Amino acid sequence: MRWRLFRRRLSISSPRMTVRSHLPWPLRWAAVAVALGFSGALALWAFEFGKGIAGLDHESRNAAQVLGQLREQMDDLKRDRDQAQSIANTADSLLKAERATQQRLAEQVKALEMENQALKDDLGFFERLLPASGEGMTVRGLQASVPAAGQLRFQLLVMQQGGRTQPEFRGRYEVLLSGTQDGKAWAPPTPALTKPLQMRQYQRIDGLTEIPVNVVVRQVQVRVLDEQGRLHATQSLKL
Structure with missing residues (x-):
């Protein structure tokens, strides 16, 4: 009788058993978080270590330095562009003023030429009329x-x-x-x-x-x- 009971317990038809942990769930979550954090830190260390071995960290610093230099050059180019634009605007204004001055001078020269021609005509008229002698x-x-x-x-x-x-x-x-x-x-x-x-x-x-x-x-x-x-x-x- 006892043997039958013992064998029934060892057989497939024996009743199911549930193993329960005696740790409460907050501690279990904390343990999982610690394990994940340790794994993440280990992975980050491995990544940084790999970058150091491959020289990627040095290249990243060089790239950042080059990027800073390019930004400084871009700022310098912007300042040069603004200065050149200002000079171009000033030159354009001076050119327009010079053209207006040349136009006024051309008009004055034309008027003086006409006046000079009129004076020449008058002089020629008087020269033709002046007598040689007499009273x-x-x-x-x-x-x-x-x-x-x-x-x-x-x-x-x-x-x-x-x-x-x-x-x-x-x-x-x-x-x-x-x-x-x-x-x-x-x-x-x-x-x-x-x-x-x-x-x-x-x-x-x-x-x-x-x-x-x-x-x-x-x-x-x-x-x-x-x-x-x-x-x-x-x-x-x-x-």
Whole structure:
């Protein structure tokens, strides 16, 4: 009987047994955490040791140093770029100002050239009109044109020869016209224009007078008279 009970316990049909630990679960978790931490520390040590053996730690430090140097160079390049941009902006402003100045100077030079040409023309006009010698009042360089219908423009130079010792002349000049009107002779009895004249050595006259629209002027005559009506000089021009 006892043998049967003993054999039943050793057989497959014997009742199940459960082995339970007597440690509480907080201690078990602590033990697991300690084991994991030890394993992690061991793995980190092995990794760092392997890097030291392979030279990766030295290369990492070199890479960090090179990265720092590259950053410093990039900062230097940025400063150089900003400085170059500032210089370029200043140069562009100076270039624009120089171009504007050159344009103004070109305009001034052009105006001076025109003024110089006008002075040359006036000088040539006076040189052609100056007499070689003699004394008294003369009318020289009489010119006339018809700029528009009913108008006559004239130019002349009145000169009093004899030097600066000549007294001042006071009088008038008259413009007389003659020509044809509707195919017939036309000669007004009175001057077409009378103007006072006061001068010492010379006086350039540029005037405009009105004429009938249907008149064709053939001759222009200019007379210079003093205050008493005495004739001092005259000149005629045929058109």
